[in-house]
């Protein structure tokens with residue numbers, strides 16, 4: 001299987017692990033390592049791999065790198081299969097798919113992995129189209145902007161209240177948000193966050209969509225409605241514990257498509273990359289690509305008697 005490993009040398013643990021990856025693939029004649037030289041390069045390389053009929057593209061980096069690779073694969077006529085070599089900080093899609101952060105184990109999936117269909121989210125904002133592989137989170141506004149660094153914003157922005165962090169809790173903006181589910185009419189809600197998810201976690205393991213299945217042909221949309229400070233503190237705590245879907249302010253709906261407008265404009269990121277605060281639509285592309293994942297663990301047999 002001809003494979004290109006597209007590696008981002010600036011991803012979280014790349015410095016520590018890339019030499020090891022080089023050693024591990026030295027004996028694999030069909031595996032080539034392509035190291036990116038700038039942001040956006042992984043997309044170009046992934047598109048090139050598809051053009052050249054490469055069988056498999058392994059995204060070596062974090063969710064930002066996977067995001068770029070997916071932009072290249074999603075528009076290909078017959079996209080190579082995807083594999084992941086997690087070298088990022090959060091590695092959230094890899095978590096959902098059960099892919100190890102150990103290079104030896106991740107690389108072994110090239111031999112023993114099984115193919116799983118991976119849905120993508122087609123996102124449209126301001127006349128531009130993006131493809132998301134993991135999670136898009138919307139929320140936050142001016143106050144958060146002022147107190148957070150760019151990196152914190154793209155990672156935590158929409159979920160800033162979780163960090164309790166930034167002292168924004170007392171001053172949270174609520175958004176007059178209109179949501180149109182599938183082809184339905186717009187419905188208004190006073191929201192704090194809208195999360196549109198294919199994968200289950202973002203920001204390094206925060207379970208924003210704990211029940212999402214990236215192969216089910218549907219998007220999990222979680223809406224956090226505005227509530228009292230006390231209630232929101234409980235939402236934050238339960239989000240960290242992975243069970244905030246049980247909160248009264250939190251609702252989950254599964255759809256193929258959702259359109260969102262809000263006043264003021266809700267900022268959205270996709271896979272951790274901030275895209276803007278204009279009206280936005282999300283549509284699932286069921287099984288857009290195939291991804292190599294570990295085989296299902298064999299269920300334990302009955303205890304010997």
Ligand SMILES: Nc1ncnc2c1ncn2[C@@H]1O[C@H](COP(=O)(O)OP(=O)(O)OP(=O)(O)O)[C@@H](O)[C@H]1O
Pocket residue numbers: 008009010011012013036037038039040041061062063064065066068087088089090091092272
């Ligand atoms: N050669 C490069 N030089 C500088 N930046 C790059 C290069 N290649 C890719 N990038 C950028 O690095 C950013 C971060 O990458 P990535 O998300 O893979 O790592 P991470 O932030 O450590 O991981 P995670 O998103 O899982 O937390 C991406 O937005 C990507 O555009």
